[in-house]
Amino acid sequence: MLLFTLAIGFVMAMIDVTAVNTALSAISADLGVPLEGLVWVVDGYTLTFAALLLAGGALADRHGPRRIYQAGLGTFVIGSVLCALAPSGAALIAARLLQGSGAALFMPSSLALLTHAEEDEKRRARMFGTWAAIVSAAATVGPLAGGLLVEAFGWRSIFWLNLPLGLLGIALAQVKAPAPPPRKRELRLASHGLGAGALAALAFVLIEGPVLGWLSVPVISASIASVAMALLLAWDERATAQPILPRALYGIAPFRAAVMTGMLINFGTFAHMFVVSLWMQDVHGSGALGTGLAILPMTAGAGIGNVLSGRAVARHGTRMPLLLGMGSGAVAALLLAQASAGTPPWLLIVGGTLMFAAVGYAIPAMTATVMGTGGKGNASAAGAALNASRQVGALLGVAVAGSILHAVPAWGARLAIVYGTIAAAYALAWFAIHRHVQPAATGVAAAVMAD
Template structure:
């Protein structure tokens, strides 16, 4: 009788588990779609708000700036105030920022609202996975739910440009932000109703260290984005560079001295952990720099937002294909081989794109996209292996801090990559010169990442 009664209970639990999973995925899906979908709206934003290229870089990087700078603080705040409260609060901040983006009268107001969006994402993103871990206590159920959650996040990144293109084509660029309102409200209501509260855990929170990190990253962003506009030797640029160095130096000195640094000292002194995080930085530098530049290139060829989304879809879907293949490959041969091989293949495809762009200045778009798809599949295989490598090197004791650090470094890489491509666009007036440089940067980034893993990442046996 007990066994017979268990089956209906399990069947009844499945819809509740699915709804809980969707509730916790809403925030992350919104964040990832927003991160990629805005690229398809860049030309419309530039035309409607009279935003120059440097302003478009700020629109993309403003979100990434606060997202990256506050990720570690978001996890710590979740521990202090409870993960559910932090998740709902983060959704509220993101929702408010989305409304301000949708009604922005100019480029500066849009950038400020994007900064607010990034702060909200930094608060709800780390607490989403934490709530998933707390909600599903059975190890097998949790593993299945985390896998499904990861697949949903990966799929949202892939469809982001297409979703953005459809929205912009049908309703204008502001709809990319308005669509977050019903989704965010739904996520907040479901989280309050379905997700059990998690007991807050006292944890030291160094606001000064996090503030120094924000200021250093903001200074770096200013230098990289405004350098081509104001001049690399202009007084504001030199002052910004000096301030960035000072803030970064004070942060490093403080972290070495205080009792509770942002990252545990055991991780700071781990060479494999540092190399794996640098690999994440380089991967996102290449991937998001490429996405930004190619979005503008496709639109410069006359494509509207919808056709831009269609064109970018196979490029982004290639990452998802590589992600899904990575687990099976790693299970057979370990983490190191798919990581090094995937990055090396990505570097080779980048070098091939560089050669083709130099040899054929008017390279057919179909040929370019075909090679990029191959490159992205290879890099897509490497990305989950990189994440698993970081977690394995860090160990269970430091898994939360390691995951937050990796996510932050990857977002900083995206910020630098977009800013770097903005510099390329400013410095080189012709696309026939811009594309080879962009592909060369991607090839070098992937090659450097492969070399870092090969020489400095040593997995525990």
């Protein structure tokens, strides 16, 4: 029951993300949202999610992870209700921003609560494995559930689903979740604001650049603002005695490599889901249910990869599953780059499933490396850093994919460029792991995901 309670937030987030992809055409038709608006519908949620995750980790330390977990669920529910009631594309995007804020609160808190729930390392490792399986199951069910709901009740129903789930999670957390005491930790609002602003300006550049023109005044201004805020944040982090991310984590090479891998995994998977959803609906005329059925085996492949990886990490440590997963993912993306508008849907589905299974095999090892190197003392910060990097990757993946779709009219060229970019991202992750995650880096990290 504790695992179910702490997985509810992730379950809502996973179902929400995958279901929204199946509803893109319905949202566009109902609210008159153009392509760049659809990118904002997906990325608006991811933007605030990524930008505020580290702040969510700091708040969990200052006020206790259970309280922040419940506050995050409540915020997410309010955002979901506003999404369901949205009268326009702009209102929907604003509500998605609120949803992302709630997710930024409950994500790091749930990982911290899991870490504090069990003292025995092996039992805690099994809890992490079971928790990951619950989340993977939600990701698998999400596309089908979204397609069924949209076909039967319309796109607004995918947001109404979060209302009972969120209220149940808040109630169960009060009864079942531990309540670790708050820890003194400075909440540096200016630094978090700089990070959020830099990311928001970058998102604006990538999404609006193809529409307004890359050399237009708004796009150039946003580019300058993004770079300036990023540089100010870097300077502030080096100068302060209490940086957003504990300085001890910066010096751990396997931690840095695993966090970057998380970003690149989500870059590829979210770009793929966005593109394949539009490809199915625009080229092959699939409805929400057909699109959901197409995505279903891909998310199932990721779940299978998760399960197989847990056992491999327990036996061999984290390096081998990471290298095998990211290398295979890069090869699968290169195969997908050969697709065209005339490619039968089943071929793209098979290729996507292989790619998801490959990176799914790497994800538990990546999580184990991050949480193992962070330890209990930095559990909230390490979990927030990993989730923030993954959401930044998702944001960039959808934004870059949207830019490519804007710039290139032919679907064959679109697919070649998108999947070539994904293959390059996965290859970069492979090289980072090869260099920084050594065979000796097992120990605690390997135990975290033991099955």
